[in-house]
Amino acid sequence: xxxxxxxxxxxLIKPYIHRTPVLTSQLLNAICEAEVFFKCENFQKMGxxxxxxxxxxxxxxxxxxxxxxxxxxxxGNFAQALSLAAKGLGVKAYIVMPENAPQVKKDxxxxxxxxxxxxxxxxxxxxxxxxxxxxxxxATFIHPSNDDAVIYGQGTAAIELLEDYxxxxxxxTPVGGGGLLAGTILxxxxxxxxxxxxxxxxxxxxxxxRSLISGRIEENETSNTIADGLRTYLGxxxxxxxxxxxxxxxxxxxxxxxxxxxxxWERMKIVVEPSSAVxxxxxxxxxxxxxxxxxxxxxxxxxxxxxxLPF
Amino acid sequence: xxxxxxxxxxxLIKPYIHRTPVLTSQLLNAICEAEVFFKCENFQKMGxxxxxxxxxxxxxxxxxxxxxxxxxxxxGNFAQALSLAAKGLGVKAYIVMPENAPQVKKDxxxxxxxxxxxxxxxxxxxxxxxxxxxxxxxATFIHPSNDDAVIYGQGTAAIELLEDYxxxxxxxTPVGGGGLLAGTILxxxxxxxxxxxxxxxxxxxxxxxRSLISGRIEENETSNTIADGLRTYLGxxxxxxxxxxxxxxxxxxxxxxxxxxxxxWERMKIVVEPSSAVxxxxxxxxxxxxxxxxxxxxxxxxxxxxxxLPF
Numbered sequence: 001x002x003x004x005x006x007x008x009x010x011x012l013i014k015p016y017i018h019r020t021p022v023l024t025s026q027l028l029n030a031i032c033e034a035e036v037f038f039k040c041e042n043f044q045k046m047g048x049x050x051x052x053x054x055x056x057x058x059x060x061x062x063x064x065x066x067x068x069x070x071x072x073x074x075x076g077n078f079a080q081a082l083s084l085a086a087k088g089l090g091v092k093a094y095i096v097m098p099e100n101a102p103q104v105k106k107d108x109x110x111x112x113x114x115x116x117x118x119x120x121x122x123x124x125x126x127x128x129x130x131x132x133x134x135x136x137x138x139a140t141f142i143h144p145s146n147d148d149a150v151i152y153g154q155g156t157a158a159i160e161l162l163e164d165y166x167x168x169x170x171x172x173t174p175v176g177g178g179g180l181l182a183g184t185i186l187x188x189x190x191x192x193x194x195x196x197x198x199x200x201x202x203x204x205x206x207x208x209x210r211s212l213i214s215g216r217i218e219e220n221e222t223s224n225t226i227a228d229g230l231r232t233y234l235g236x237x238x239x240x241x242x243x244x245x246x247x248x249x250x251x252x253x254x255x256x257x258x259x260x261x262x263x264x265w266e267r268m269k270i271v272v273e274p275s276s277a278v279x280x281x282x283x284x285x286x287x288x289x290x291x292x293x294x295x296x297x298x299x300x301x302x303x304x305x306x307x308x309l310p311f
Numbered sequence: 312x313x314x315x316x317x318x319x320x321x322x323l324i325k326p327y328i329h330r331t332p333v334l335t336s337q338l339l340n341a342i343c344e345a346e347v348f349f350k351c352e353n354f355q356k357m358g359x360x361x362x363x364x365x366x367x368x369x370x371x372x373x374x375x376x377x378x379x380x381x382x383x384x385x386x387g388n389f390a391q392a393l394s395l396a397a398k399g400l401g402v403k404a405y406i407v408m409p410e411n412a413p414q415v416k417k418d419x420x421x422x423x424x425x426x427x428x429x430x431x432x433x434x435x436x437x438x439x440x441x442x443x444x445x446x447x448x449x450a451t452f453i454h455p456s457n458d459d460a461v462i463y464g465q466g467t468a469a470i471e472l473l474e475d476y477x478x479x480x481x482x483x484t485p486v487g488g489g490g491l492l493a494g495t496i497l498x499x500x501x502x503x504x505x506x507x508x509x510x511x512x513x514x515x516x517x518x519x520x521r522s523l524i525s526g527r528i529e530e531n532e533t534s535n536t537i538a539d540g541l542r543t544y545l546g547x548x549x550x551x552x553x554x555x556x557x558x559x560x561x562x563x564x565x566x567x568x569x570x571x572x573x574x575x576w577e578r579m580k581i582v583v584e585p586s587s588a589v590x591x592x593x594x595x596x597x598x599x600x601x602x603x604x605x606x607x608x609x610x611x612x613x614x615x616x617x618x619x620l621p622f
Contacts, residue, residue: 021332023354042580043334262617269353269582269613302580306573307622 001152003190009056010156016055016088020044020157022164025268032283034290037168038264039161042272042302046112048229049157049300050081050144053179056153057142058082058089066091068138073119073126075101076229077301078144083114094139096129098122104305145177146235155183161296162191170289171296174278175199175208175242175249176230180300182238185245195296196247200282202227202257208234208242209249226254226310229275229301250282257281258310264299273304312463314501320367321467327366327399331355331468333475336579343594345601348479349575350472353583353613357423359540360468360611361392361455364490367464368453369393369400377402379449384430384437386412387540388612389455394425405450407440409433415616456488457546466494472607473502481600482607485589486510486519486553486560487541491611493549496556506607507558511593513538513568519545519553520560537565537621540586540612561593568592569621575610584615 023038041049058070069092072082079095086093095114097106098121109116119129134141142150157180158171171188175181181199188195201208202225210218217239223231234242252260261277263284264270276299283290283297334349352360369381380403383393390406397404406425408417409432420427430440445452453461468491469482482499486492492510499506512519513536521529528550534542545553563571572588574595575581587610594601594608 047580265582265617269358271576271580271582306576306620309617309620311618 001186006152006155006159006186006190009152010159012059013052013055013153013156016085017052018044019160022161023268023270027267028263032290032295033287034292035294036283037161037165037294037296038268038299039157039296040270040299041157042270042276042299046077046080046084047301047303048077048081049154049180049298050077051085052156053150053153053183054078054081054085054142057147057149058085058091060149061140065140068140069094070142071096071130071133071137071139072142072144073097073130074144075105077303079105079114080108080112082142083109083112087113092139094133094137096126096133098126143235145179145232146237148237151179151183151238151241152186153183154180155187157298158184158187158296159191161298162187162195165294165296166192167294168192168195168296169293170196170198170247171298172198172200172279172283173298174227174230174275174300175201176275177232178208178234178238178242180298181246182241184298185241189245197245198247198282198286199249200278201249201251202230202278203251203253205231206251209251211239212243212246212249215243226257227274227278229273230278250285252278252281252285256285260284262311271302271304271306272299273301276300276302312497317463317466317470317497317501320463321470323370324363324366324464324467327396328363329355330471333472334579334581338578339574343601343606344598345603346605347594348472348476348605348607349579349610350468350607351581351610352468353581353587353610355612357388357391357395358612358614359388359392360465360491360609361388362396363467364461364464364494365389365392365396365453368458368460369396369402371460372451376451379451380405381453382407382441382444382448382450383453383455384408384441385455386416388614390416390425391419391423393453394420394423398424403450405444405448407437407444409437454546456490456543457548459548462490462494462549462552463497464494465491466498468609469495469498469607470502472609473498473506476605476607477503478605479503479506479607480604481507481509481558482609483509483511483590483594484609485538485541485586485611486512487586488543489519489545489549489553491609492557493552495609496552500556508556509558509593509597510560511589512560512562513541513589514562514564516542517562520562522550523554523557523560526554537568538585538589540584541589561596563589563592563596567596571595573622582613582615582617583610584612587611587613
């Protein structure tokens with residue numbers, strides 16, 4: 001993927017996404033002893049950066065593929081993103097979700113006219129069900145993070161951030177499935193000569209951190225983190241990019257995630273989900289490196305149940 | 312106050328305030344069946360529109376007055392606003408606060424280097440104490456809402472909103488002390504030919520609503536509303552403006568305030584305080600009037616204890 005191709009991806013999806021604002025806070029700058037630029041994907045359509053990759057994945061299909069629809073398995077933001085992107089492009093979206101997924105998440109998918117297919121609550125059941133939909137309907141499977149078109153789409157948030165601030169020293173993202181991190185790395189490599197990419201990851205689901213050390217994709221034994229968007233695994237499409245180019249993966253504790261989230265809510269007056277706070281928690285833990293530097297942070301999303309907060 | 316003078320006020324304070332963004336939401340537009348433009352003063356310095364009036368009030372003083380400092384009584388946003396404005400302008404700010412004011416509010420004032428003078432928790436004690444500071448220090452008293460310079464300053468939020476969207480049919484604000492409402496009315500009258508101003512007010516502290524009916528300033532017997540910024544009274548400087556020009560004051564119940572607040576948090580992904588939600592609750596209650604119209608809403612502030620939410 002070269003710079004021209006990435007630029008084409010951005011131009012292609014622009015009509016279907018928001019160009020989200022970049023916010024700053026004098027107080028958070030003072031705390032970080034750095035200039036911090038928050039790319040606010042919580043203001044993106046459906047409330048998260050996932051819209052970018054979903055739109056691009058669908059736009060990358062042939063007309064015949066589009067006519068038969070798309071299918072994914074997700075109970076999180078990608079389910080909503082694919083549904084909304086598909087709706088806007090006149091394509092059917094089949095969403096395989098565990099039957100015990102929260103009603104609020106099912107309702108969100110229905111709002112965007114996604115077609116929900118319920119399955120048992122385990123990773124094998126959802127893959128079997130997604131396979132069945134592919135065969136029965138001829139729908140194209142789109143993985144939430146381990147898909148080239150999705151990765152390139154996610155990278156457009158960093159392209160915009162670097163267009164607005166072309167002298168960033170670092171960009172911090174969360175890492176879960178790895179789509180955002182890999183896309184951000186591609187964007188930073190092609191749209192900046194100096195900007196390095198660092199990821200934040202919960203200690204509780206530190207598969208990416210351990211994968212970097214072992215050199216192969218590791219799994220998590222638990223998913224016990226408040227950052228529900230990050231309870232997923234790397235894949236063979238994004239891990240090689242991450243392995244080759246990520247500057248560091250910084251692990252953060254649950255209380256650090258909650259503190260970072262509260263700080264953003266109280267000081268910046270924006271609603272961000274725990275996964276977004278993971279990236280800022282990594283910034284707060286990395287003060288020595290960033291001192292007097294210019295730092296971008298991808299605020300990945302803002303979909304959170306405000307009736308059920310950790311503070 | 313004519314248009315030229317109001318424009319001068321705006322130019323005067325511009326270097327000391329943020330030009331806050333105007334946000335929109337397709338989903339909230341659909342709910343309201345109108346185009347709604349949210350003027351986000353929750354992103355203002357210190358987190359509320361009060362910064363505008365505080366800056367203007369201090370800039371309106373003579374050099375001799377400035378050298379002796381300013382004094383106000385407030386335990387809310389104006390205490391912080393006057394402290395921060397004074398700090399930026401190299402002026403001392405004496406803040407009379409009840410001794411039982413929440414520590415978090417005292418801390419906020421201290422952060423901005425306001426000098427706290429504690430008093431008993433009743434309206435007479437705070438006035439006596441503020442009088443004493445005026446006499447002892449020669450400080451100039453600045454009322455949080457019933458002061459011409461403050462009123463003109465607060466009106467600049469609406470000036471900016473009308474500069475950005477010059478064809479609004481209505482602007483909704485909350486009404487408490489009346490400074491924001493009166494300032495918004497002046498701005499709308501001079502910067503638009505058509506825009507009318509409507510206020511939202513909690514039923515629990517509906518003194519402004521009753522004052523409009525009786526034609527004289529009424530008081531509240533209770534202050535039992537979640538909208539802590541609106542537990543105050545109109546004054547003889549702002550009431551005549553409101554009486555002459557407000558289109559209507561719409562009263563809202565406590566549960567309507569909470570629902571409006573939750574809707575803004577969840578859908579717009581911004582943190583707003585209950586007083587701001589009062590204005591949007593009035594919009595939601597006024598659907599017939601606004602159908603297919605262009606509607607501005609002043610989101611007055613975002614200072615809220617996120618550990619202690621009503622939902």
